[in-house]
Amino acid sequence: MNTYPKDLIRDLIDGRLPWPTTKQVMSDFKDAGRFETYIEILQERVSWQERILLPLGEHLYIVQKGKARIVKCDCGHEFGPYTENWKLSASIFVRDTDEKLEEIYPGARKCDPDWMEIREYCCPGCQTQLETEAVVPGYPIVFDFVPDLEAFYRDWLKKPLPSN
């Protein structure tokens, strides 16, 4: 198994590592301690104190807040329990007309708003665009990922997980 210095992992996840080194990391056997280094780097970056349990997406984390495990944006906005779809607590803008779609997809390339709409989910705290969905109108909001934190920490990482 490989190990990499924290700075290398930092540059790697930020897309700043030179390509030859990045290619080497991609082609080589994976570093077993990656998750711990990753969390360390991310924890140093956020301004709040809660412990990061699992990154969900760019800017989004599952954190331990008291007894609860919630979804939190790096700007500090909190979305509620991780077992509920954080998108339900986000703000939304829907491109469901030719005019709104034309902004992103000029000319003949846009989808037909009667057949498909583009939903943009933003953080109410910092207005970062956290996810999009390209779905048929009326489609239930997609719940992208519900991690099995217990199995991950106890069975795979062999590490304790604060109680929920």
Add this chain to the structure above:
Amino acid sequence: MKATTAKKIRRIAPGRDGIGPGGSTLLEALKRNRQLFEQTGHYHGVKSLKLKSDNYLRYESLHARLRSSVVNAREMAKKISASPGVREVGESVVALYTPEGDSIALSTGIMVHVHTLSRFIQWMIEHDYETDPGIAPGDVFANNDPFISDVHPPDLMNVAPIFHDGELIAWVGTVAHELEIGGVMGGANQSTTAERFGQGLTVSAEKVAVNDVIRRDFLVRAQMNLRTPIYYILDEKAMVAACIEVREKVLEIVAEHGVDYYKQAIRSIIEEGRRAHLERMRLITVPGKYRSAAFSGHVFEGKVGASGLSTNCIVHIPLEMTIDRDAVLTIDYEGAGSKMWNPYNCPPSAMDGGFFVTLTQFVDFDGKVNDGCWYATKMILPPGSWANPMDEATCTSSAWGSLMPGFGCLQRMISRSFFARGFREEVFLGQVNTPIMEGGGISQYGGRFGAQNLECAAEGSGARGIMDGIDCGYVGWNPESDMGNVEVWEMAIPILYLGRRIWRDSPGAGKYRAGATFSSLLLIHKTPVYNLVSTIHSDKTFDNQGMCGGYPGPTARFQYVSRASNIRELIANRQPLPHVEGDPKSPDLQRLVKGDFETVDGVFLERPLRDGDLVQFFYNTGGGYGDPIERDPAAVQVDLDKGIQSLDIARRVYGVVANYNSASKLHGVDEDATRQAREQCRRDRAARAIPVKEWLAGQRERLLKQDFVREVKEMYNDVFGISPRWGREFRDFWNLPDDFTFKS
């Protein structure tokens, strides 16, 4: 190459009733192999990798040599083949299998077929081919029947047994993708067939060679039933040659290592593949439940030549992925729409293949790539759905049209797991569909022709977690993607390329954008009739998604056509010619050329084209990753200089304010103005966005008023019918009555 001559082929040894391991029949061996796995949880009951630990070098060298035999055979076959599909684009694969049909080692190329070949071998075993028509040394069996095992008819399979001392010790399998298969429309994938009949020349598990010699009657059938038989016939010879080459190499290896060591090693290699898969899943993923969905729209109504049975529709492609605490990956297509009267259904073997080709690119990509990973995964295909039609008359000619968006969902979900685990370098939004030019008619040489233009094999990929996608260089169904030289396509099809350039503003936008794709602008050349048809793309919908705030790629396909044009005159007078799209509101093909210009929305099913007509064909890309206004302005500047992005989109989507310096012919970014534009963008978002819960209330009203177009309502009603579970989830989500359906 030392050919095994007919005389030297031994009869089956007397006193043995089966040709399988230890004198068993192949059917007995297949059942035993399955039981061993069910009872022990290990492939073929192999509990310890003792062979490897006892003598690592001997074990690894055996595997390396088996693997190189199939890789070499594929490279050799490419030289025998005449078709640009195999020669230029590498649309083939060669693999080695156990007597029971599990892959041991495989070449690069169209990996999807590693598992469809497994199924083909197992189909023959289960249908007792050992008794009738018999399996003997020197036999070769061919198939392209999707419901025996295949993705779709253009993929012609050849499988040959390898005997040692009267016992079948392996199979070698190979596939070549045919550019012309003799369907209703010229080329390979069909657009207008609603049933299996019309998909093209079907070979249903037939013995096509005896004593290493292809049966003449089989070649006559190909000669008479195909518009361009030379591709098919030479591909067939290339595949038989590859089978012979691998057979000879395997027998050399067996002679060197001893047959007993060989027989144990091939089992151990597969068990090792299974364990390596589980180990890697534990190392780079996170257990839990993942969901994604894709939608592929199809417009048939009013299209020239479309089957009356094919109505407009939206294919619902939902996918749930579960990684359990034992690291077993299960994918479930519950909610997939029902089978359709159009060519976009998938046989189960195609779904196997899609799963396998995704696993080999995302999880199982080193050394021991074989069926071992298959034994550590599960797939659920709802009976009666487009993914499991349970009706062998169903048309699957353009199966990739639903298959690729389906496994694009899997690529995104596995990427979400890599992201959570910290392996962002492995995040890859992969790929969507590949719009393909099919068709036929009269060639530039005056004869009849049919040929698929497979230049779509090098599109823009989806973005990655730490960098942009691959520009004009990726396709999910063949990781060795290559678009082939234009000159080769100009020989095969009556066209001249006026342009094959990056399509500006094509990538799905994001902090990391998708790879750019290209468009080809073609002059129809020296033919009175070229019946061009497009397929394997979605109409009116994007069949991919972005991730973490990125946008989907623009894959609602359209093409430009200009008929009866003055292009010859422009050429003669050395006037400016169209090469690229130009301004999408006033395309160059319309602006520079006098002709009947038309934007063809959706599938290209039109009146045939002829000499002097022009068509501009657009290809696909994938989704972007991350919020576009977080993209490095310097990266946007590079894209502006390369013609990948326009100043307009840079400003509107990326919030980058730049200007063009006509002296240096380069762009410059105004950093202050960019910072202010991006701050304003956040303010605009805050002003126009509403809380999701408030939006949901309005949407529920719309549902109750049933304010949707017919195709949307029909999609939902169809899914309610085939998946009560999905229907319940839909009604629960929207808090609708239990009996809610849409009135058509």
